[in-house]
Amino acid sequence: MSRKSSDNDYNLRSMSNLMGERRKKVNDDGERSLIKASSNASINSQAADVPREARKQFQQDVTPAFVYVLAAFSALGGFLFGYDTGVISGAMLLLKREMNLSALWQEVLISSTVATAALSALAGGLLNGVFGRRVCILLASFIFTAGGIVLSAAPDKEVLLVGRLIVGLGLGIASMTVPVYIAETSPPHLRGQLVTVNTLFITGGQFTASIIDGAFSYLRHDGWRYMLGLSMVPAVLQFVGFLFLPESPRWLIQKGLTQKARRVLSQIRGNQNIDEEYDSIKNSIEEEEKDCGGDGPVIWRMLTYPPTRRALLVGCGLQMFQQLSGINTVMYYGATILQMSGVRDDKVAIWLAGVTAFTNFLFTLLGVWLVERVGRRKLTLGSIIGTCLSLSLLAIGFLLSAQHTPPVTLHPTDPSMVNSTCNRHLLCEPCMLDPGCGFCYRENSTALFASSCVPVNTASTEKAAWGRCSNSTQLRVHTYWAYNYCPTSYSWVVLLGLVLYLAFFAPGLGPMPWTINSEIYPLWARSTGNACSAGVNWTFNFLVSLTFLHVAQNLTYYGAFFLYSSLALLGFFFIYGCLPETKSRRLEEIESLFDNQLCSCGATDSDEDRQVEYIRVKGSNYHLSDNDASDVD
Numbered sequence: 001m002s003r004k005s006s007d008n009d010y011n012l013r014s015m016s017n018l019m020g021e022r023r024k025k026v027n028d029d030g031e032r033s034l035i036k037a038s039s040n041a042s043i044n045s046q047a048a049d050v051p052r053e054a055r056k057q058f059q060q061d062v063t064p065a066f067v068y069v070l071a072a073f074s075a076l077g078g079f080l081f082g083y084d085t086g087v088i089s090g091a092m093l094l095l096k097r098e099m100n101l102s103a104l105w106q107e108v109l110i111s112s113t114v115a116t117a118a119l120s121a122l123a124g125g126l127l128n129g130v131f132g133r134r135v136c137i138l139l140a141s142f143i144f145t146a147g148g149i150v151l152s153a154a155p156d157k158e159v160l161l162v163g164r165l166i167v168g169l170g171l172g173i174a175s176m177t178v179p180v181y182i183a184e185t186s187p188p189h190l191r192g193q194l195v196t197v198n199t200l201f202i203t204g205g206q207f208t209a210s211i212i213d214g215a216f217s218y219l220r221h222d223g224w225r226y227m228l229g230l231s232m233v234p235a236v237l238q239f240v241g242f243l244f245l246p247e248s249p250r251w252l253i254q255k256g257l258t259q260k261a262r263r264v265l266s267q268i269r270g271n272q273n274i275d276e277e278y279d280s281i282k283n284s285i286e287e288e289e290k291d292c293g294g295d296g297p298v299i300w301r302m303l304t305y306p307p308t309r310r311a312l313l314v315g316c317g318l319q320m321f322q323q324l325s326g327i328n329t330v331m332y333y334g335a336t337i338l339q340m341s342g343v344r345d346d347k348v349a350i351w352l353a354g355v356t357a358f359t360n361f362l363f364t365l366l367g368v369w370l371v372e373r374v375g376r377r378k379l380t381l382g383s384i385i386g387t388c389l390s391l392s393l394l395a396i397g398f399l400l401s402a403q404h405t406p407p408v409t410l411h412p413t414d415p416s417m418v419n420s421t422c423n424r425h426l427l428c429e430p431c432m433l434d435p436g437c438g439f440c441y442r443e444n445s446t447a448l449f450a451s452s453c454v455p456v457n458t459a460s461t462e463k464a465a466w467g468r469c470s471n472s473t474q475l476r477v478h479t480y481w482a483y484n485y486c487p488t489s490y491s492w493v494v495l496l497g498l499v500l501y502l503a504f505f506a507p508g509l510g511p512m513p514w515t516i517n518s519e520i521y522p523l524w525a526r527s528t529g530n531a532c533s534a535g536v537n538w539t540f541n542f543l544v545s546l547t548f549l550h551v552a553q554n555l556t557y558y559g560a561f562f563l564y565s566s567l568a569l570l571g572f573f574f575i576y577g578c579l580p581e582t583k584s585r586r587l588e589e590i591e592s593l594f595d596n597q598l599c600s601c602g603a604t605d606s607d608e609d610r611q612v613e614y615i616r617v618k619g620s621n622y623h624l625s626d627n628d629a630s631d632v633d
């Protein structure tokens with residue numbers, strides 16, 4: 001971006017006037033102050049004199065468009081994360097028919113990717129440290145492309161599995177590298193927002209996947225090839241883009257490639273003076289080398305050095321609680337949950353699941369807007385408490401449905417019933433919780449009648465093994481088959497709970513674990529710290545999504561959601577006690593936030609409201625620290 005000379009620049013004299021005035025404390029007159037250092041209450045009235053236009057211009061000059069280009073191309077990694085995890089549920093509907101997949105194969109195809117991602121995120125830490133962020137992003141997009149080719153051309157389920165494993169490898173590497181790369185290239189005042197954009201791309205990928213699933217579900221033959229193969233488009237785009245994009249300057253400095261690092265810094269900081277940032281990165285690397293001392297693998301040094309040990313605990317804890325609050329039960333089983341709540345039609349449930357994904361995307365956008373305004377800590381706390389309450393509402397919806405569950409009024413006899421547990425159930429609820437049974441009933445405009453609990457057809461859960469409900473849906477008139485759910489008039493409570501859940505989860509608990517992890521570790525520990533926390537995220541994702549249906553069967557649906565709600569409450573206390581505010585601090589400053597004992601972070605964070613702003617002195621960028629004017633004279 002070109003350097004604008006100018007009316008809008010401040011000269012040294014006006015700047016030192018401004019700084020002299022800074023000591024006078026006056027009330028905030030509503031105008032944003034140029035310098036807000038120790039608290040919101042101490043505001044410099046002189047700031048009001050600075051023309052709004054000039055400040056706007058300055059903000060634009062501070063951030064060259066190139067930074068946004070970098071963030072957007074990197075966040076394609078987030079898009080692929082969302083797309084590849086989201087697309088499989090719709091693809092599975094077609095695949096299971098075309099390839100005759102058993103329930104076990106379906107589970108393996110879905111969860112193998114998540115499990116591989118957990119392992120490759122851990123390996124990604126090593127790759128990041130050795131080869132750099134750029135090479136890792138190139139590698140991940142190459143792997144995504146290869147995975148897309150294998151999946152779309154797969155002749156059988158074994159090759160499909162290979163494709164899903166390849167995609168998992170890419171997911172792990174991309175999920176840990178992209179937030180780090182964006183954090184390291186962004187200016188501090190935009191870092192939170194730009195890293196959060198990555199999660200916006202994740203949820204955007206999930207939403208796009210649900211649309212593509214919906215659209216191609218009409219193409220009964222080979223529709224899944226398009227669904228799975230389309231991920232190649234963003235992957236190739238990212239690969240080509242990254243051939244031209246630079247390495248992170250922080251990684252370059254760490255590797256001693258100082259000239260290159262200076263060049264990249266000038267490129268991403270536009271017309272600003274990069275000396276201060278360069279020196280600060282260099283000094284902190286030198287200090288870190290002294291401080292963290294010791295030999296041995298990085299993870300060992302992290303665990304034996306208290307500040308990084310605490311940061312790692314906070315980072316991994318955040319990722320664990322994000323997953324324990326059950327987001328992926330909603331993302332992967334959205335359609336099933338909606339059916340459980342009584343939405344009868346398959347297609348309606350699939351499109352409603354798309355609405356869920358859209359809500360997640362929309363409210364992540366709110367997170368991007370809020371992150372630099374309210375800060376990470378408040379945003380995460382507000383989000384997790386709302387998540388906890390809406391999970392309880394979801395549970396209450398299921399509880400009401402269970403309490404008003406319809407009775408079984410007919411007990412048909414059939415030789416095949418002899419060994420079945422279905423004829424023992426007297427109510428719909430236990431019948432529905434029994435994986436071998438379904439509820440068959442008739443309904444007129446006012447009531448439900450002639451209901452029975454009968455075995456499910458082993459080849460397709462869409463019909464009963466025998467009797468009135470064993471015909472395909474079209475042949476049944478006023479006779480319905482409910483597998484996995486009971487007819488209820490409380491679906492609306494579940495739906496409301498679901499929407500509220502996403503509205504609270506998406507702006508905070510969804511993106512903040514990724515954003516915060518990208519900034520809490522010192523440079524020497526950053527790749528390893530992110531690798532571990534991303535590994536924890538994928539591991540808990542795997543555990544929660546794999547166990548959801550079993551947990552629901554054993555604890556009932558309301559029990560399962562009360563469980564996730566209690567885990568979210570635990571997460572609230574953890575975050576309240578342990579998460580410091582990192583907003584607006586330079587990456588090099590953040591380590592000191594973990595100097596104190598763990599779980600006193602909230603209390604020690606006295607200057608949480610601190611905001612760092614920059615003013616321009618004849619084209620140079622000055623960071624106005626608390627020990628002020630003298631450094632500029």
Ligand SMILES: O[C@H]1[C@H](O)[C@@H](O)[C@H](O)[C@@H](O)[C@H]1O
Nearest residue numbers: 199202203327328331510511
């Ligand atoms: O932050 C993301 C996001 O919230 C996604 O919707 C979810 O599927 C991921 O597991 C999570 O890590």
